[in-house]
Amino acid sequence: MKTARLLLALPGLAALAWGALLFADYAFPLRPDVFGTAAWIVGAPVVNDALIAPVTAITGLALSRIVPAAWKTPVIAGTVATAVLAILAFPLLWRTYGTPPEPGLHDGNPALGLALTVAVVWLLVALTGFFRAHRPAPRQCPSHHA
Amino acid sequence: MLIPKEEQFKAAAHSERVTSKIGLALAVTFTVCFLTGLISHLIQHPPSWFFWPSRPVGLYRVTQGLHVISGIASIPLLLAKLWSVYPKLFGRPLVRSLPHALERLSILVLSGSAFFELSTGLLNVAQNYPWNFYFPQVHYAVAWLAIGSILVHIAVKLPVVRRALTRTAEAEPPSAGLSRRGFLRTTWLTAGVAVVATAGATVPLLRNVSGLSWRTNKGTQGLPVNRTAAAAGVLRADAGWRLTVDTRTFSLAELRQLPQTTAELPIACVEGWSQSAVWRGVSLPTLLKTVGSKPGTALRVSSLERSGLYGVSVLPGEHTADDLTLLALELNGEVLDLDHGFPCRIIAPNRPGVLQTKWVTKLETL
Numbered sequence: 001m002k003t004a005r006l007l008l009a010l011p012g013l014a015a016l017a018w019g020a021l022l023f024a025d026y027a028f029p030l031r032p033d034v035f036g037t038a039a040w041i042v043g044a045p046v047v048n049d050a051l052i053a054p055v056t057a058i059t060g061l062a063l064s065r066i067v068p069a070a071w072k073t074p075v076i077a078g079t080v081a082t083a084v085l086a087i088l089a090f091p092l093l094w095r096t097y098g099t100p101p102e103p104g105l106h107d108g109n110p111a112l113g114l115a116l117t118v119a120v121v122w123l124l125v126a127l128t129g130f131f132r133a134h135r136p137a138p139r140q141c142p143s144h145h146a
Numbered sequence: 147m148l149i150p151k152e153e154q155f156k157a158a159a160h161s162e163r164v165t166s167k168i169g170l171a172l173a174v175t176f177t178v179c180f181l182t183g184l185i186s187h188l189i190q191h192p193p194s195w196f197f198w199p200s201r202p203v204g205l206y207r208v209t210q211g212l213h214v215i216s217g218i219a220s221i222p223l224l225l226a227k228l229w230s231v232y233p234k235l236f237g238r239p240l241v242r243s244l245p246h247a248l249e250r251l252s253i254l255v256l257s258g259s260a261f262f263e264l265s266t267g268l269l270n271v272a273q274n275y276p277w278n279f280y281f282p283q284v285h286y287a288v289a290w291l292a293i294g295s296i297l298v299h300i301a302v303k304l305p306v307v308r309r310a311l312t313r314t315a316e317a318e319p320p321s322a323g324l325s326r327r328g329f330l331r332t333t334w335l336t337a338g339v340a341v342v343a344t345a346g347a348t349v350p351l352l353r354n355v356s357g358l359s360w361r362t363n364k365g366t367q368g369l370p371v372n373r374t375a376a377a378a379g380v381l382r383a384d385a386g387w388r389l390t391v392d393t394r395t396f397s398l399a400e401l402r403q404l405p406q407t408t409a410e411l412p413i414a415c416v417e418g419w420s421q422s423a424v425w426r427g428v429s430l431p432t433l434l435k436t437v438g439s440k441p442g443t444a445l446r447v448s449s450l451e452r453s454g455l456y457g458v459s460v461l462p463g464e465h466t467a468d469d470l471t472l473l474a475l476e477l478n479g480e481v482l483d484l485d486h487g488f489p490c491r492i493i494a495p496n497r498p499g500v501l502q503t504k505w506v507t508k509l510e511t512l
Contacts, residue, residue, distance in 0.1 A: 015293050019287055019289070019293075033279060040266075049235055064323045085340070088221070092274075097274055099273040102372060103366045104371055105371065107364050108359070121339060
């Protein structure tokens with residue numbers, strides 16, 4: 001165990017040092033845009049902890065209270081998948097800083113693509129929920145006691 | 147404001163076992179992403195010791211496809227992992243000791259660099275640049291910070307991971323939300339949905355399935371264009387155009403009279419999309435022999451494109467010795483479109499698209 005931990009930690013520290021050198025190569029001499037990059041690196045975990053995680057908590061809590069037991073897991077899974085699909089679609093839909101479309105690239109219809117993908121996800125949610133709700137001998141879920 | 151306490155988080159998602167399983171999956175996707183990214187970096191900035199073969203022809207297509215797919219899969223995995231350990235944010239006291247302080251700091255570096263890599267990568271494949279830095283440089287530097295902090299983090303947490311995964315699972319306390327298994331299944335399913343929704347950019351089978359792929363089938367001559375002639379400021383070459391190979395010059399008609407080779411080769415972009423096409427033109431070994439040079443000599447390739455970073459590339463000897471490396475004049479049975487590099491372009495097996503120089507005007511042996 002000790003050897004394994006050392007074999008992970010030493011190359012890890014070396015990679016960190018090399019990354020810091022490469023980053024310093026970019027960052028020095030300091031310019032205003034470097035602070036923007038640093039804010040991006042530090043800001044992302046802050047956004048996650050202050051925004052994404054609380055929203056996850058509240059949504060999860062709300063869904064698990066509102067949705068009937070048999071439907072709970074598929075509906076929560078569908079909601080999570082929808083949120084991730086929205087994240088993936090975001091750079092394709094928000095083009096303020098995007099390049100103009102080139103032939104065969106970014107010239108599709110991401111809004112339609114997102115809508116169809118989300119529709120398929122929720123169709124699967126509906127099917128799964130339906131079968132779970134109409135199972136011949138419904139297994140008692142631990143959550144029934146909650 | 148009401149701040150929750152660590153012990154108030156009762157959902158099964160916060161168990162050690164869940165954290166460890168998602169952590170392991172994330173370790174795999176980040177390692178794949180890092181190594182494939184490193185390969186791409188080394189091909190584009192080769193140090194003297196580096197060697198990249200010209201076969202199999204689609205190897206780079208696979209490595210770079212994996213780079214983007216593993217990055218996409220990491221997005222839901224990272225969010226699930228951070229949600230799993232979210233209660234630790236509220237652990238008190240904030241700092242227990244110096245090692246504890248260092249550990250918390252290392253986790254900030256870890257999640258900051260991981261988020262940075264995934265968010266900039268995702269924006270870059272969509273060619274969306276809400277920043278002022280040069281993407282390859284900073285994405286590459288922060289990749290080392292990410293993989294380094296992941297390795298250190300695993301080293302620190304290894305006893306916890308072993309404990310969580312070897313001990314038989316203790317009975318799950320009842321909770322209102324997802325069960326442990328439900329949370330894990332949701333995580334794997336979401337990662338799968340994310341991959342299926344995007345991987346059509348490089349996986350032919352998913353081409354018409356992936357609704358959020360950043361490439362379509364509307365490309366000129368059946369192939370996407372990353373940089374049009376208009377964007378590159380290149381005008382259609384006229385009859386006076388000549389290709390210079392060292393001291394020799396060739397008109398387009400003369401190039402067409404040389405023996406022609408047909409090859410099916412993929413264009414594999416650093417942005418992860420790829421597509422196979424049928425190319426026809428003069429193979430580099432043939433061209434080099436015609437001008438009295440030896441196949442296997444490295445070549446500097448210059449484009450009519452004057453602006454931009456990709457007007458000049460170096461073709462290593464490994465590729466100039468390969469009969470499938472072409473100075474292509476035709477694409478999918480037609481004369482090369484101006485957007486694909488008319489009058490001629492380099493198309494070599496197993497290379498990133500940015501190095502497949504278009505609108506070639508000069509070749510110099512090195």
